Amino acid sequence: MRVLVALGGNAMTSADGRARPEDQIAAAGVAMAAVADLLQREVEVVVTHGNGPQVGNLLVKNEIAAAVVPPVPLDWCGAQTQATLGFVLMDALEAELARRSVDRRTATVVTRTLVASDDAGFTRPTKPIGRYLPADEAALLVEHGETWEDRGEKGWRRVVASPEPLRIVDAPAVQALVGAGFVVIANGGGGIPVVADEDGTLRGVEAVIDKDLGAALLARSVDADVLVIGTDVPHAVLHYGTPEARDVGVVTAAEMRAYAAEGHFASGSMGPKVDAACRFVEAGGARAVITDLAHLSDAVTGTSGTVVVPN
Numbered sequence: 001m002r003v004l005v006a007l008g009g010n011a012m013t014s015a016d017g018r019a020r021p022e023d024q025i026a027a028a029g030v031a032m033a034a035v036a037d038l039l040q041r042e043v044e045v046v047v048t049h050g051n052g053p054q055v056g057n058l059l060v061k062n063e064i065a066a067a068v069v070p071p072v073p074l075d076w077c078g079a080q081t082q083a084t085l086g087f088v089l090m091d092a093l094e095a096e097l098a099r100r101s102v103d104r105r106t107a108t109v110v111t112r113t114l115v116a117s118d119d120a121g122f123t124r125p126t127k128p129i130g131r132y133l134p135a136d137e138a139a140l141l142v143e144h145g146e147t148w149e150d151r152g153e154k155g156w157r158r159v160v161a162s163p164e165p166l167r168i169v170d171a172p173a174v175q176a177l178v179g180a181g182f183v184v185i186a187n188g189g190g191g192i193p194v195v196a197d198e199d200g201t202l203r204g205v206e207a208v209i210d211k212d213l214g215a216a217l218l219a220r221s222v223d224a225d226v227l228v229i230g231t232d233v234p235h236a237v238l239h240y241g242t243p244e245a246r247d248v249g250v251v252t253a254a255e256m257r258a259y260a261a262e263g264h265f266a267s268g269s270m271g272p273k274v275d276a277a278c279r280f281v282e283a284g285g286a287r288a289v290i291t292d293l294a295h296l297s298d299a300v301t302g303t304s305g306t307v308v309v310p311n
Helices: 021-039 052-065 074-099 135-143 171-179 211-221 253-261 270-282 293-300
Strands: 002-007 044-049 105-109 112-114 127-133 148-150 156-160 182-186 192-196 202-204 226-231 250-252 287-292 306-309
Touching (some): 021 044, 021 293, 044 074, 044 171, 044 211, 052 074, 052 135, 074 105, 105 171, 135 156, 171 211, 211 226, 211 270, 226 270, 226 293, 253 270, 287 293
Parallel strands (some): 044 182, 226 287, 250 306
Antiparallel strands (some): 127 156, 148 156, 192 202
16 A cells, blocks of 8 residues: 655644744654554555745745845745755654664655646735735845735735646656655655746746645655545544534545535635545545544544545
């Protein structure tokens, strides 16, 4: 069995959301212990991860240094965080496997994801990223070509495109490494967004790809049987926050789409995870599971979490 494990942003920060280096290293140890459980069951594992807090840290550095050095473009931020988090996760996983006397090799692939140059998001960017700034500080970054919007009392906030992921450019490298026995970490943050010029040349663009949709596309691209989307709750929930709240167990993609249409899943949190799970099984995946790290091992067999199956 081949499983794509998509770690949520919470898997790389402390419980209170801090993202200091020591916080990220400690969180990686917890996440990789759960992955090691799968590897002991002879499951092939590919790991992807969020990078929101880490990119956020780089954006703050951009803002502080903007009067001295040009800001690093967003695609470069994605590449840097993929490499850094891959390194941290590899160290954590190899240490955990050594404790269990499990002999598996690891690799990180800095991964590009193709998007359309004419995606509507580039015409009117709407994805907010980073922190709020006063107007004078935002104006300096606008001079560097960034798009910022006035958000009223909170201040100004940067907005970027969030284009639809079309193809994982480096999926063949991931496939080859998995076939050679490696546990591969790839496509962090949804992948580095690139577009193809008329001559086929690829170039990075200022955008953010939804990490869950990127995970679903990667899972299909590497022939994963199961997609597990890790989050901080054991199930998706209907009527969340009300007395009628109930966990979603085993459900078809069509039923899950209907729940989403009824407005049960917030667009900024559970909504993209539900969409990604449905996309994966609609494209031929055996099942997709949404759950937390504590239930990761059982999620692979479909005995825990919210399990989305084909119609």
